Amino acid sequence: TPLSHIRNFSIVAHIDHGKSTLADRLIQSTNTVADRDMKEQMLDSMDIERERGITIKAQTVRINYTADNGEDYVLNLIDTPGHVDFAYEVSRSMRAVEGSLLVVDSTQGVEAQTLANVYHAIEADHEIVPVLNKIDLPAADCDRVAEQIEDVIGIDASGAIRVSAKTGVGIHETLEAIVQHLPAPKGDIDAPLKAMLVDSWYDSYLGVIVLVRIMNGKLKKGDRIRMMQNGSVHHVDRIGVFRPAMTEIDELGPGEIGFLTASIKQVRDTRVGDTITHEKKGCDKALPGFKPAQPVVFCGLFPVDAAEFEDLRDSIEKLALNDASFSFEMETSAALGFGFRCGFLGLLHLEVIRDRIEREYDIDLITTAPSVIYHIHMRDGTMQDLHNPADMPDLTLVDHVEEPRIKATILVPDDFLGDVLKLCQDRRGIQLDLTYAGARAMVVYDLPLNEVVFDFYDRLKSVTKGYASFDYQMLGYRTDALVKMQVLVNDEPVDALSTMVHRDRAEARGRAMVEKLKDLIPRHMFKIPIQAAIGGKVIARETLSAMRKDVTAKCYGGDATRKRKLLDKQKAGKKKMRQFGKVDIPQEAFISALKMD
Numbered sequence: 261t262p263l264s265h266i267r268n269f270s271i272v273a274h275i276d277h278g279k280s281t282l283a284d285r286l287i288q289s290t291n292t293v294a295d296r297d298m299k300e301q302m303l304d305s306m307d308i309e310r311e312r313g314i315t316i317k318a319q320t321v322r323i324n325y326t327a328d329n330g331e332d333y334v335l336n337l338i339d340t341p342g343h344v345d346f347a348y349e350v351s352r353s354m355r356a357v358e359g360s361l362l363v364v365d366s367t368q369g370v371e372a373q374t375l376a377n378v379y380h381a382i383e384a385d386h387e388i389v390p391v392l393n394k395i396d397l398p399a400a401d402c403d404r405v406a407e408q409i410e411d412v413i414g415i416d417a418s419g420a421i422r423v424s425a426k427t428g429v430g431i432h433e434t435l436e437a438i439v440q441h442l443p444a445p446k447g448d449i450d451a452p453l454k455a456m457l458v459d460s461w462y463d464s465y466l467g468v469i470v471l472v473r474i475m476n477g478k479l480k481k482g483d484r485i486r487m488m489q490n491g492s493v494h495h496v497d498r499i500g501v502f503r504p505a506m507t508e509i510d511e512l513g514p515g516e517i518g519f520l521t522a523s524i525k526q527v528r529d530t531r532v533g534d535t536i537t538h539e540k541k542g543c544d545k546a547l548p549g550f551k552p553a554q555p556v557v558f559c560g561l562f563p564v565d566a567a568e569f570e571d572l573r574d575s576i577e578k579l580a581l582n583d584a585s586f587s588f589e590m591e592t593s594a595a596l597g598f599g600f601r602c603g604f605l606g607l608l609h610l611e612v613i614r615d616r617i618e619r620e621y622d623i624d625l626i627t628t629a630p631s632v633i634y635h636i637h638m639r640d641g642t643m644q645d646l647h648n649p650a651d652m653p654d655l656t657l658v659d660h661v662e663e664p665r666i667k668a669t670i671l672v673p674d675d676f677l678g679d680v681l682k683l684c685q686d687r688r689g690i691q692l693d694l695t696y697a698g699a700r701a702m703v704v705y706d707l708p709l710n711e712v713v714f715d716f717y718d719r720l721k722s723v724t725k726g727y728a729s730f731d732y733q734m735l736g737y738r739t740d741a742l743v744k745m746q747v748l749v750n751d752e753p754v755d756a757l758s759t760m761v762h763r764d765r766a767e768a769r770g771r772a773m774v775e776k777l778k779d780l781i782p783r784h785m786f787k788i789p790i791q792a793a794i795g796g797k798v799i800a801r802e803t804l805s806a807m808r809k810d811v812t813a814k815c816y817g818g819d820a821t822r823k824r825k826l827l828d829k830q831k832a833g834k835k836k837m838r839q840f841g842k843v844d845i846p847q848e849a850f851i852s853a854l855k856m857d
């Protein structure tokens with residue numbers, strides 16, 4: 261295809277504004293997929309993604325479109341993840357395309373992720389076509405939303421296309437706008453091969469699949485290619501495009517997006533953002549690469565049944581093969597035995613991986629409280645990263661502690677503004693800005709990441725009845741008065757319940773935690789003290805009183821089956837418990853104890 265007849269684009273939107281539905285409609289209306297093969301949300305391929313209605317990995321589809329001018333075009337759509345955890349993936353896929361459709365729900369207007377994502381598009385120098393979606397709904401207010409796009413984002417929305425991805429209205433206009441308003445890619449077919457490694461993932465049949473965008477030159481089946489970052493050479497055994505099913509073709513030219521396979525064993529052997537060229541007569545200057553995504557949230561994953569440790573290792577290694585942003589190392593906990601300390605891009609990423617281990621590998625897990633990475637500056641002048649509060653060095657050796665901070669942008673209707681400000685204040689936030697974006701307040705806060713990772717998003721949704729939207733970016737590290745709080749159950753420290761807290765909040769946090777644990781831990785035959793302590797000093801204490809727990813005592817005499825049933829139940833319940841000294845602590849206690857409400 262000549263360059264002038266290629267258009268590469270992505271769709272940016274806030275979650276639920278209709279990105280996937282619009283993508284489906286574009287695919288369907290161009291007969292890219294036969295109607296009988298069309299299922300909803302073509303691009304959200306993983307089960308969990310479909311279930312949760314989110315896209316995690318960038319997905320690609322090549323669409324053939326005959327425009328009103330009679331010419332045939334190739335349109336390449338890269339669908340990007342819509343969740344803040346994966347913002348990094350969004351910004352990098354944007355570098356592979358020249359334009360974006362900005363989809364805004366015309367009943368809702370601009371939201372926090374609309375802003376975050378459109379800024380990625382602007383940074384990547386995209387031409388942007390605004391699309392007002394869901395015009396079939398009575399609450400649609402296109403004029404107001406178009407005005408808001410101009411006010412808040414500062415792009416011309418007078419020509420915004422009015423669309424119902426549901427009914428198909430405006431889909432033809434959208435396709436025409438892509439052809440007419442988005443620029444064709446540039447590139448030189450005679451220059452040495454220069455291709456951007458946009459993404460890679462593991463496929464159990466084909467091995468590692470590499471998504472590439474060709475900048476210059478031609479990539480053919482059988483070529484010997486070189487990854488410019490580490491110099492490794494591979495033999496290309498397949499080239500193809502997504503329609504959206506994988507379809508092999510013979511070559512890819514400038515401006516085109518497609519995949520290659522080259523008997524690469526591990527996703528880790530490919531570096532996203534790397535430049536691919538030919539082994540011989542390669543290009544001499546690589547594209548500016550991008551930094552790898554860094555995990556920011558850490559937690560421990562332990563098997564409920566210690567016998568499943570090897571299975572857990574196996575499942576974690578398999579998942580990591582396909583996800584370079586997920587990190588892990590072995591961890592031993594006095595309380596929980598053998599497990600892994602794992603790093604994630606955010607809470608959603610954590611949940612997705614945990615779900616997959618539990619469902620696809622059928623392993624019951626204990627997840628410890630998520631934590632961020634602290635910088636511990638020692639008195640001897642050295643600095644160490646702390647991934648696990650349980651490993652906090654002795655306080656007498658520590659000079660000061662730094663924690664990561666974020667810049668959070670929250671859009672919220674006026675009515676709930678007070679609640680949002682209070683929530684941010686409670687989480688040690690510093691207000692940076694408060695402006696109005698149409699009928700909504702836009703609040704910008706500097707917040708400690710550790711106050712956000714756990715349940716901030718849930719709290720925000722609940723205090724605003726779901727009306728607030730949220731996005732964040734990392735700001736860097738700052739010193740604060742942080743200490744390690746320990747929890748002792750029956751006088752024994754439970755390392756998996758250790759957390760870093762701000763000194764001023766420690767007492768309140770400690771009290772809340774022991775009160776919660778008192779409810780979460782079942783009564784035993786003896787009484788159990790539950791304490792929170794900082795450096796040996798107890799700051800809160802509760803006592804769980806004793807009881808008899810012989811459940812069968814309730815069955816008088818005869819009914820043996822009922823007795824057995826009750827005992828079985830007790831045993832099953834016990835499997836979900838962990839013993840600490842003489843005390844059983846239920847699995848959900850480790851997370852619930854840390855919720856702050």
Ligand code: GDP
Pocket residue numbers: 273274275276277278279280281282313342393394395396397423424425426427
């Ligand atoms: P995404 O999160 O941006 O990918 O959003 P989806 O495409 O999953 O859409 C979110 C919800 O809005 C789904 O329930 C869709 O069926 C619905 N939806 C999408 N487009 C339209 C539309 O044009 N009209 C109406 N009424 N509903 C729509």
Ligand code: MG
Pocket residue numbers: 279280281304313314315342
């Ligand atoms: Mg979607």
